[in-house]
Amino acid sequence: MKLASYRKKSPWILHYNAGGCNGCDIEILACLGPKYDIERFGMINTGNPKQSDILLVTGPVTKRSRERLVEIYAQMPEPKVVISCGACASTGGVFRGMYNCEGGIDQYIPVDVYVCGCGTRPEQIIDGVVQALGILEKKTKELEESVRLKKEAVNEGKQLNRRNIADEIKPLLS
Amino acid sequence: MNDYLIPVLLIVLAPIIGGLVYGFERVVKARMQRRIGPPLLQPFYDFLKLADKRKMIVHSAHAFLGIMHFVSLWFALGVLLLGGDLILVIFLHLLSTALIILAGYSTRSVFSHLGANRTAISVLAYEPVLIIIAVSIFMITGTFETGAVYLWDEPLLYKMPLAFVALLLILPIKLKKSPFDVAEAHQEVTGGVELEFSGLFYEAVYTAKWLDYVFCYTLVFLFAGSNILLGIGLIVFTFFYLNALDNSSARVNYKQMLRFSLGVAFSLAFINLLINILS
Numbered sequence: 001m002k003l004a005s006y007r008k009k010s011p012w013i014l015h016y017n018a019g020g021c022n023g024c025d026i027e028i029l030a031c032l033g034p035k036y037d038i039e040r041f042g043m044i045n046t047g048n049p050k051q052s053d054i055l056l057v058t059g060p061v062t063k064r065s066r067e068r069l070v071e072i073y074a075q076m077p078e079p080k081v082v083i084s085c086g087a088c089a090s091t092g093g094v095f096r097g098m099y100n101c102e103g104g105i106d107q108y109i110p111v112d113v114y115v116c117g118c119g120t121r122p123e124q125i126i127d128g129v130v131q132a133l134g135i136l137e138k139k140t141k142e143l144e145e146s147v148r149l150k151k152e153a154v155n156e157g158k159q160l161n162r163r164n165i166a167d168e169i170k171p172l173l174s
Numbered sequence: 175m176n177d178y179l180i181p182v183l184l185i186v187l188a189p190i191i192g193g194l195v196y197g198f199e200r201v202v203k204a205r206m207q208r209r210i211g212p213p214l215l216q217p218f219y220d221f222l223k224l225a226d227k228r229k230m231i232v233h234s235a236h237a238f239l240g241i242m243h244f245v246s247l248w249f250a251l252g253v254l255l256l257g258g259d260l261i262l263v264i265f266l267h268l269l270s271t272a273l274i275i276l277a278g279y280s281t282r283s284v285f286s287h288l289g290a291n292r293t294a295i296s297v298l299a300y301e302p303v304l305i306i307i308a309v310s311i312f313m314i315t316g317t318f319e320t321g322a323v324y325l326w327d328e329p330l331l332y333k334m335p336l337a338f339v340a341l342l343l344i345l346p347i348k349l350k351k352s353p354f355d356v357a358e359a360h361q362e363v364t365g366g367v368e369l370e371f372s373g374l375f376y377e378a379v380y381t382a383k384w385l386d387y388v389f390c391y392t393l394v395f396l397f398a399g400s401n402i403l404l405g406i407g408l409i410v411f412t413f414f415y416l417n418a419l420d421n422s423s424a425r426v427n428y429k430q431m432l433r434f435s436l437g438v439a440f441s442l443a444f445i446n447l448l449i450n451i452l453s
Contacts, residue, residue, distance in 0.1 A: 006219050009223070010216065040212060048364045050370065050371070050376070051372055053223075071384075079227070134288055
């Protein structure tokens with residue numbers, strides 16, 4: 001599809017802080033500044049989940065913020081990509097095992113790209129976003145493809161879950 | 175036949191021209207901040223991407239109001255470019271803004287309501303000034319028809335400079351530029367009334383913004399009369415003025431905006447009207 005290539009040229013980013021220390025958020029803001037200037041790739045930092053393509057999450061998921069994280073994820077229209085930004089968002093970081101948070105955002109929402117570093121560097125964030133763009137393009141193709149057609153029709157007795165089929169045929173697709 | 179060729183072309187191409195203006199504006203704004211900035215065609219890339227995203231509708235009336243906002247704004251622009259009544263044009267523009275305000279109120283989102291409130295307040299701020307400017311134009315040319323104003327020999331700017339200053343003061347409110355962008359306020363209310371639109375329906379609201387640029391720059395062009403060179407000069411001046419102002423100023427709250435616009439811009443336009451009546 002032709003339109004998919006334009007999607008790579010205008011990714012709109014939604015940034016959410018799920019209870020981190022603000023270190024990664026400052027680095028994300030540095031990306032927008034004159035030195036790194038990610039707007040030259042057409043990226044805008046929108047605050048609005050209904051119009052954005054990439055969800056950039058920082059911080060471990062605290063018990064207060066997890067509902068909001070899932071709600072924001074649900075409000076984003078397809079196709080969408082999630083980037084976990086920093087050590088806390090990826091694994092829990094120094095907060096792992098504490099009473100108020102759980103290890104990483106991938107316990108609640110599916111994550112496509114993990115960016116490492118405690119205080120991620122702006123270069124790493126840009127690299128992560130560029131990788132996410134490739135996934136964004138691939139995701140659309142998966143959306144358009146019918147998984148069920150790849151498999152023979154089954155009897156009523158042994159109905160298969162759609163996700164099981166997807167896992168089964170994933171090696172075939174790639 | 176030839177008289178209608180240029181206006182009709184402008185009307186048909188208005189979204190494309192507006193998109194180019196918006197793209198150029200983003201580049202200029204970035205260069206003012208010593209950034210490289212997005213490519214010139216960036217608004218069109220955004221347009222194509224939004225067309226492809228999955229649509230999430232709050233309810234059908236909301237989506238319909240968003241599209242009608244775009245359509246009525248285009249209609250208002252068409253009447254303005256074809257030489258219609260200036261008062262009619264101003265009220266058609268008001269109608270399109272009223273539709274988007276209704277769309278804002280029709281959802282249950284708090285930010286959307288807040289944005290609709292603020293949009294209504296900004297209408298209150300700029301509308302009286304526009305009406306006074308239209309009446310001043312009537313006092314000089316003796317007609318509300320914009321078609322006659324385009325052909326007026328002497329540029330209106332020399333007769334009513336204070337009205338032009340008043341227009342420059344309210345244009346940031348109309349285009350949602352920085353000192354007076356309470357209606358949009360991306361960091362506070364994340365876009366205000368346009369918050370709940372998504373996909374194809376956000377596109378209507380997004381493209382309406384481009385049409386607004388063409389509308390406002392046509393209003394500026396009115397001040398040059400039949401002098402096209404002066405008109406282009408005024409448009410270029412207004413463009414750089416708006417961007418410099420947007421980059422160099424912080425947002426004021428709605429009370430300050432209302433006080434400034436009704437206190438300074440309205441009285442400037444009114445003094446201008448008095449001078450025009452007396453002389």
